[in-house]
Amino acid sequence: MIEVEHLTKRYGRTVAVDDLSFSVRPGRVTGFLGPNGAGKSTTMRMILGLDRPTSGAVRIDGKPYRELDRPLTRVGALLDAKWVHPNRSARAHLRWMARTNRLPNRRVDEVLETVGLSGVADRRAGGFSLGMSQRLGIAAALLGDPEILMFDEPVNGLDPEGILWIRQIMQRLASEGRTVLVSSHLLSEMAQTAEELVVIGRGKLIRQCGTAQFVDEASGATIRVRSPQVERLRGALHQQGIEVRDEVVDESPTLVVVGTSSERVGEIAAAQGVVLHELSIQRGSLEQAFLQLTNEAVEYHAHNGATTGNEGTDR
Amino acid sequence: MTLLAVERIKLFSTRSPWWCMVVAVGLTVGFTALMSGFANEQGTVTVGFTQFSYQFGLMVLMVMAVLAVTTEYRFGTIRTTFQTAPNRAAVLTAKALLVAVLAGVVALVAAFLSFGVSDLLATNSDLSLSGADTWRNVAGTGLVAFFAAVLSVAVGILLRQSAAAVTVVLVWPLLVEPLVALIPRIGQDIQAWMPFVAAHQFLFGGQPDSAEAAMMMGMSEVPYGPWAGIAYFGAISVGLFVVALITASRRDA
Numbered sequence: 138m139i140e141v142e143h144l145t146k147r148y149g150r151t152v153a154v155d156d157l158s159f160s161v162r163p164g165r166v167t168g169f170l171g172p173n174g175a176g177k178s179t180t181m182r183m184i185l186g187l188d189r190p191t192s193g194a195v196r197i198d199g200k201p202y203r204e205l206d207r208p209l210t211r212v213g214a215l216l217d218a219k220w221v222h223p224n225r226s227a228r229a230h231l232r233w234m235a236r237t238n239r240l241p242n243r244r245v246d247e248v249l250e251t252v253g254l255s256g257v258a259d260r261r262a263g264g265f266s267l268g269m270s271q272r273l274g275i276a277a278a279l280l281g282d283p284e285i286l287m288f289d290e291p292v293n294g295l296d297p298e299g300i301l302w303i304r305q306i307m308q309r310l311a312s313e314g315r316t317v318l319v320s321s322h323l324l325s326e327m328a329q330t331a332e333e334l335v336v337i338g339r340g341k342l343i344r345q346c347g348t349a350q351f352v353d354e355a356s357g358a359t360i361r362v363r364s365p366q367v368e369r370l371r372g373a374l375h376q377q378g379i380e381v382r383d384e385v386v387d388e389s390p391t392l393v394v395v396g397t398s399s400e401r402v403g404e405i406a407a408a409q410g411v412v413l414h415e416l417s418i419q420r421g422s423l424e425q426a427f428l429q430l431t432n433e434a435v436e437y438h439a440h441n442g443a444t445t446g447n448e449g450t451d452r
Numbered sequence: 453m454t455l456l457a458v459e460r461i462k463l464f465s466t467r468s469p470w471w472c473m474v475v476a477v478g479l480t481v482g483f484t485a486l487m488s489g490f491a492n493e494q495g496t497v498t499v500g501f502t503q504f505s506y507q508f509g510l511m512v513l514m515v516m517a518v519l520a521v522t523t524e525y526r527f528g529t530i531r532t533t534f535q536t537a538p539n540r541a542a543v544l545t546a547k548a549l550l551v552a553v554l555a556g557v558v559a560l561v562a563a564f565l566s567f568g569v570s571d572l573l574a575t576n577s578d579l580s581l582s583g584a585d586t587w588r589n590v591a592g593t594g595l596v597a598f599f600a601a602v603l604s605v606a607v608g609i610l611l612r613q614s615a616a617a618v619t620v621v622l623v624w625p626l627l628v629e630p631l632v633a634l635i636p637r638i639g640q641d642i643q644a645w646m647p648f649v650a651a652h653q654f655l656f657g658g659q660p661d662s663a664e665a666a667m668m669m670g671m672s673e674v675p676y677g678p679w680a681g682i683a684y685f686g687a688i689s690v691g692l693f694v695v696a697l698i699t700a701s702r703r704d705a
Contacts, residue, residue: 186535222462
């Protein structure tokens with residue numbers, strides 16, 4: 138379990154991570170999604186105690202990372218596959234890591250076997266291809282057999298075979314009941330591996346929800362309803378257990394309905410005698426919608442909470 | 453102990469420390485052999501004379517100490533290091549200790565080999581390790597190398613870049629300290645309190661040929677004894693190392 142609480146990181150006047158809070162639960166792959174520069178890597182470095190937060194805290198099973206005893210046995214991480222001395226062999230790299238946490242050398246051979254690097258273990262890591270480096274990084278993450286695993290953009294630059302392998306290993310790790318946090322800037326990639334998503338943009342949390350739900354929303358399986366009797370309709374939809382979000386479109390209050398069909402919404406409206414001005418299905422490509430969310434949602438969120446209904450300045 | 457073992461694996465699983473150690477011994481002993489060989493034709497060779505070349509080895513060992521930490525920053529393995537062992541002060545202390553002990557041992561080997569080679573070549577002189585002064589002169593190089601390595605690791609931690617840190621540890625003892633004496637009126641007094649001058653005073657102070665040695669280093673007489681010299685040198689290197697530890701623990705890896 139990783140708990141991130143009000144995490145903020147400033148570099149001079151730039152805010153890389155802005156009051157970010159979320160939690161990562163065990164037994165599933167959680168995707169950490171956001172465009173490049175959204176603050177994913179910075180957040181991951183702060184989780185590992187490498188960078189010091191300007192404010193806020195991260196707890197790993199209730200403790201800050203720096204207070205963990207033998208941290209490799211609790212958290213395994215692959216942040217950058219190039220963090221290896223090029224003239225050191227893969228085996229030597231893993232051996233010193235294992236020794237730091239008093240893990241037996243046997244573990245080194247085991248993880249090399251797991252990632253399929255046994256044959257090249259004594260070659261210098263500087264000569265490895267990106268795919269091999271990535272495997273070595275994953276071997277390092279698995280070394281202490283940790284409950285929590287973190288991978289930063291693990292499929293970046295890999296060939297299809299490598300991508301498939303990474304997906305499989307992450308899903309296997311989660312099915313063993315581990316906590317897996319994987320970052321990516323590609324929603325399509327996350328849609329294939331992650332069950333849950335933490336979406337950030339410009340250092341702020343945009344949403345934490347199930348991947349299916351997020352994809353439904355982002356890929357246009359949402360229904361926009363405009364009505365002069367918004368309040369009654371919202372109540373009726375809520376009673377049916379349908380999720381509803383408020384939005385303001387062209388200065389008129391609008392409901393965005395998720396996870397149901399337009400027919401169903403129409404029927405409910407008719408049953409309640411609610412007049413509809415618009416009932417439309419919103420469609421768009423996955424990536425487009427994601428871009429829109431991450432680029433604009435920060436603004437949108439800021440306005441939404443405070444001024445729904447009485448504003449019409451932008452959008 | 454675990455951390456020391458880890459640093460040992462790290463250091464010896466790359467090739468450059470081996471080269472540095474071989475070069476350090478080779479340079480020191482080789483240069484001493486040349487000096488003693490030619491000096492033998494002109495007169496007597498003293499114990500102090502056999503150790504004048506210690507600076508060659510020392511510079512190489514300091515470069516080795518700097519690289520032991522800057523390469524970790526260069527290749528990002530410092531992050532892996534801090535990830536596996538979040539207590540940064542402990543890790544860096546283990547690293548400094550290992551490198552310093554190694555530098556000390558290598559310097560000792562070079563010192564005694566230098567003495568032995570001179571003894572063989574200087575047939576006109578009667579070299580012997582008798583008396584505390586001569587022992588300090590030869591064995592003392594180990595202690596000087598130990599503290600010089602700690603100092604170098606500290607510089608490496610603070611600057612994080614190989615080129616910058618190597619420049620500092622070479623230019624400081626070889627150029628800054630000798631040239632500081634050229635400042636009119638106060639130059640000589642300042643120079644007397646430079647760290648490597650103090651280390652030199654520890655090795656050669658209180659000996660018949662200490663003035664000669666001082667001349668070779670282009671330096672002035674110093675107002676303290678040999679043991680005060682090494683205490684001063686040690687205090688500066690440990691002091692700078694503590695500053696480096698505090699800095700490393702506070703900043704982002």
